[in-house]
Every structure is written in structure tokens, then in C-alpha cells.
Amino acid sequence: MLALPEPKADILARRDEIVAGLRAILPASGVITEPLRLKPYETDGLPAYRQIPLAVALPETTEQVAAVLKLCHSIGVRVIPRGAGTSLSGGATPLADAVVLGLMRMNRILEIDYADRCATVQAGVTNIGITQAVAGNGFFYAPDPSSQLACMIGGNVGMNSGGAHCLKYGVTANNLLGLTAVTIEGDILHLGGNHLDAAGYDWLGLITGSEGMLVVVTEVMVRILRGPEGARAMLAAFRSNEIAGQCVDAIIGSGIIPVALEFMDRPAIHACEAFAHAGYPLDAEAMLIIEVEGSVAEQDDLLDRIKRLCEPFEPLSMRVSQSPEESLAIWKGRKGAFGAVGRISPDYMCMDGTIPTSRLPEVLRRIGEMSDQYGLKVANIFHAGDGNLHPLVMFDANDPDSFHRAEAFGADILKLCVEVGGCLTGEHGVGLEKRDLMRFQFSEPELERQRRLKDAFDPAWLLNPAKVFPLQDKPRQAA
């Protein structure tokens, strides 16, 4: 169990004053203080950790965000920026003495420009909301986290989120043009714009993925892309993880970059099939979902090439989707994988590490051994093209021992990822969950350098202070 810093008694004592200050800035409905209404904000996508915050502030404009931050800064109140609260690493977990700054009321699309292929939206617009706004013209916003119905673009910037299609289209950082953001002092920054690249330092790049620790994002300028003529998925089932991994290598090595290349192991196939009825091959040890784009003839050609590349690996079955509905069903299983595992286990923890793809068979074997050792089941989903592994560790939160074993199992998986040359997180962020594991990937001086970069933005460590860096003997976080 990870510790949260002690609340500051002096801040708790000034709660009424802080709330009055917030009420002076925001409409009455924008300040939440009643325990029952604070409850929904006590946790995020890592529900093992819960903490009722001091108050929740829900601004509607950048100026209100600036005023709230100025107030909090003047008193020394910690601030937890929050989008939809779907972070799986506990990035939006509150602190008892902190104001949760929720961006969900900033949910307007401000500008769409098809000729220049960009859109400006407020931070609380959902990820899917951007694509829906431009889909009528055949455009889309590329990064597509499985949580895209709920998660917000501000949160996506916070975590530099990815999705199943980022092998071809990149992650959040690769699809941003600019940000409006507010510093902890309440100063408004305009970074980038509707043009490409910066002439000076790449602040946009540094802030993307900074997990709410550097600034609060209020508006985001994104690139929108014209969609392809069409897309189609196929399934290929294999006798072992090892063989499926070799097949992934063969596809990438051939020069074809499918728009998505997803790997599921046997437990994941079974869980997802029970949920989606997509016709997943239940006899297989491993399965690939491979999606290609283009005209129908181009899809046929690419899928033919891929089938020929798969054949030497003696697939148990290969099935090319025959209709858009079938492709949707194939994806429904994959995108619903977390929920599907949720149906077969009371609770699950979604891990997120990356590994060099060549190490996949070995890593899956060792995860299997750990699963036996900890007595917990695990299902593995893998963005195979880019080495991003999502083991879903199943446990029972009502059983403290089961939870502790799950945490230890998860930590061992992530250490294994680092050991084989990968990293602690591919797209979910460090947050609270992986905070103490950072020592496995970075030396103490390297961590200190990153902390000092946070100092440069937030000298008093008021913005999301208990995340990303190990807490121990760090006066900045404990103070």
C-alpha cells in the first residue's frame, strides 16, 4: 500500500476560508464541499486508493482556472488537476488537504478548421468528442485510448495517452499543436498554436505526459486527420505465445505496418469472447488482431500479404472480417477487454509496461510463473507492434491479502519489463501506482533532475505533488 503525504494541519484548519475564496471565483454549483458529493472524486481508475479531498472546484473558463490557482498558491493549498478520473495509475487520486480542480465543465469545442486540419477544444472535451465533432467530414482525432468515451483531452495530455492505433498514428504528443495552460501562480501560457513545431524549447513536449505536475491545461489544439477510405481487421490464432510473437516480427520485418496489431493470450481471449461474442478462437494459446487501411482492393492486397506471412507459423485459424459489422465485433472484444476481465474476476489491476517485442515470449512465460507463485490469475493484452504490454492481474479487493499479492505481482511484472530493456509505463503514466518503482528505471540523480524541473514550474510543489516520484525523505512532497 502506497502512502499519501500527511495533510497539512494549517491548511485543513483554513478550509472555510479556502472554500469562501473558491465561492468568490466560481458559480455556486462549481464548488463542492459536502462529503456525499465529494465522494465521486475520492478515487480514479485505481480504486484501491481513496481519499476525500478538501474541496472540488469546477471552473468553466481559463480565467477561472487562473483565479483558483492563484488563490490556492497564495494560501499554499495543493491542487489535483482532474479530467474524467479514468487514470489507471492513480494520477488523479486526491489528497485530504488538496483542492481537486476538475476540468469537466470546460467541455466546448472552440474551433474546427478542416482546411488547416486542426481543432481547438477545451480540456474537458472527451477524446471521442473530438472525433465525433469532425467525423461528419470524414476526419478523426487519432489517439484512441480504450477509455475514449469517458477520458478527456486534458487527461490525455496529462498522461500522453495512446491507443490501439498509435502504431501508425502516434500517441497524444505526436498529435498536438498547442496548449493554453495555467501555472500554479495563475499565469496563463499559450504554447504552440495552429502551426507545427516550436522555434525555442519544446515546452509542449515537456508538458505532455507531465501528469498534472507542471501546469493545468485548459485548451488543447490538436491535429485532425482525414480518415482512410476504409479499414478491415483479421484474426489469426496460434498454438503458442512464442509462435504468435514470431509472426509479429515477420509482419513488421516485411515492411507492412498494420494500423493496429494487437496480441491476446489465452485467458484474455476467453474473457473477451464471453463478453463480446466476436468468434474469437477458443482453442488458441494466442491471437492477433491485425487491422489494415485503404480501399477495398488495398485491404485485400495487404491482408493477403499478411496471411501469407502468417502461414509459415501454422496458424490454427485465420479469419478476415467480411463486413464492417464483423470488424466492429472483433474490436468490441479488444476494446472491452478490461470490462470483460471485470466480469470474470471481482477486481483486476491493469498493468502497463513496455518491452522490446523480441522479449515477448520470455516475458509472458515469466509472468505465467509469477501468476502461479502469487496464486493470482492474469490475462495479457499487448499492443504488439509497439511493445506495450497490459497484463490484467485478477484479485479480490475484499481480501486484503489478495490485494497485497496483486500489488506485489504487478510490481514484479514492471520490474521485469525494465530488466528486459523496457520501461515502467507505456501509456498509463506513473501516477501513484508506479511512483516507488521509478528507482528501478532511474538513478537517484536522474530522479532529482526531474524533480528540479518540476521545481522550475512549481517551486512549492503544490501541483499533484505525491505522484511520479518516490516520496521518501523528500521534503518537497512531505512539507
Next chain:
Amino acid sequence: MSAPATEAALAEAIADAYAAKEPVLVQGAGTKHGMLRPVQAARSLSTRNLSGITLYAPKELVISARAGTPITEIKAALAEHGQHLTAEPPDLSDLLGVPGNQTLGGIVATNLSGPRRIVAGAMRDQILGIRAVDGTGEIFHSGGRVLKNVTGLDLCKLLSGSHGTLGIMTEITLKILPAPEQTGTLVIPGLDATAAVATLSAALGSPYGVSGAAWLPPDAAARIPELAGFNASVALMRIEEFAASVTYRTARLAQDLQPHGRAELLGDTISRSVWRSVRDVTPLTVEPGEAVWRVSVRPSAGPGILAATGLRGFLDWGGGLVWLVGDPASHPAVTAAATAAKGIWTLMHAPDSLRASADVIPPEPPVLAAIGRRVKAVMDPAGILNPGRMAAGA
């Protein structure tokens, strides 16, 4: 000029300069010496002896090399496996007047990307991991060798495009992709800049994956041998795909673009050569005493920049990248036009008198500048790395 052969020796050299509080001019092959502001430094250091590919895993789409490795060496290694540098980094040695074999570190530190930037991301988007030495001689790393990584603050992005002022990269890991089987280009001659950008925009808004979109006025087009025959301006649109797809997509695109003009198709070899010219800015010549600017704006604003400045130039990135060459006295006009269009500008090259006296990139607003100074103090507390390269006194 010192040219350490190991990272440890480089770190030692910097620690030594830090102890002596003596500024260091940092460079790779020195081909970008003429970019931005001149650096006055007691010491100088090159990464050119830190050379060689350290890891290449074609099936994992990653390559690592020491910072001083010539780009040509990396390209050759990739070509053997049918892969390429996705961001299509330019070779500006002709434009900048310093011949040489540019290094990986140099291209990342200047974050220069070519025509494919619009679909494939900038050079900085390809950086997966770095090892670097800061301004005190301390070695650090960020990122890794996997395609996705959001572990901690992204110093790879911070160092990309920082022109050696925040740290000296010693080793860089890049994401790479398969090189396309074939390249085809549609040319529509005779359009003015505004009509051309509307055309490029239509092409980039098509579902055919256009990976290059440029417009050259007649004088610039005339300088590319393969295009000289048009005797006119040219709007260029590139498709890179498997051969059958190039055939199919160029045909469909030409049809869709009929309202904009009649498109002619350039084949694979000619296409590659034409886009190399666009990438390396060879359609523009720089006379002695002239200045070169690079302006990045929203694509529809590109033609306005050309018109407002009246300089020789051309458009890449669908209109969003404006290359300009001419009288250094035009500097205020260029910066004003770019600023009015809410874009950014870079004085790529100019006579020393202008480089040393003018802002070469847009000055940052005070709040950001203050953050920038604090970040600089973390990375280079004594301010010894390439002092003055990006801004006077910084």
C-alpha cells in the same frame, strides 16, 4: 577543438569547463554553425568522435547510435533493411554554406524535419531515448529503446531542438519505419500560391495519405531540373506506398483534384529526386550577404507570408512551412508577418551583424522566459553550453 571519443571523456571535458566557468561551443560536424546566433566561447567541443550505431533491431523498429554518427551512415544501415528515417531530415549544408556530413546529434538538437513532417511527425517525435551530459558534466538518460514510454518527464523532447544549450546528447535512440516501396508525385502547374494551398489542402484532406505537399513559384521550380520544363509554378503532392497503391491513389487523387487543375504524374525516380530538392531547400540560392528564414504557420497563412515579405521563397508542409531568402533588412517584415499570422519564425542564417544583434527566434513572454531560465539553471547552471545560440544572454 576537443573531440572526446567516449561519453566519459566528454563528461569530463564539460566538468572541467564547468569548474573553470568557461563557455563551450558544442557541435557535431559543424554544418549548422551558421544557424541562429553566433556563439562566443573559450572552448569548443565536437561529438564527431562519438560515432557508431550501438543497436539496430529492424523488427522492433528501433535504432540507437552515438550522437556523432553521420546521418549518411545511419541511412545506409537502415536502407539495407528497407527502412528509413521517418522525419526525412534535410541536409541544409548547401543552404547554410557549410559543407560536411551532418551528425545524428546535430539533426536532433536542431529538430529539423523534412516534407514528411506533416504525416510522420517531426524529428523530435522519433526520439525514443537519449543519453546526455549536462552543463556540469553529469551524465543522464531519458526514455528508452521501446516505442512507447511515458515514464517521468520527457527530457528527450526538451533536448530536441534545444541547440545544445541544455545538454550534450551522446547517444540517441530513434523510432524508424519501413521505407515505402514506391513514390509518386502529382504536379499541377501554374497555380498562384493561394490557389495552390487550397489544392494542397484538398489533397491533404483526401483519404489517400499524401505525405508531401509543396508549392514552388516559377523561379524556384526552374532550379529543380526535373521541374524546369513546366516553365511555371508547381504544386507538388506526394504519395509513398506499395507500388499498386501509388498507382491507384495518384489516379484517384488526380481525379478528385480536377477542379483545381490538370495533374501530371511523376514516376518513382524523378519523384525521389524532386522531394530531396524540396527537403534540402535547393530551389533557393543564397547570395553572399543574404539571410534565410523559416516560418511555421497554419497552412492557409503561408501564401500571405510570401506576399507580405516579397522575398524569394517557397512553401512546404501544405503551406505551413515558408522558406524565405533575401535582404537581411527584411527581418522585421518577416517577424511581423509571422507574428501577425500567429506563427513562429527562425532566422536560419544571416550575416553575423544581424545574427548577433537581432532576435533569431520569437522571444518568449516573460512568464515562460522565467520558467525557461529556471530550466536552463537546472540543466546548465553556469550557462556554459552554447551561450547565446538561441537568444542573447541565454
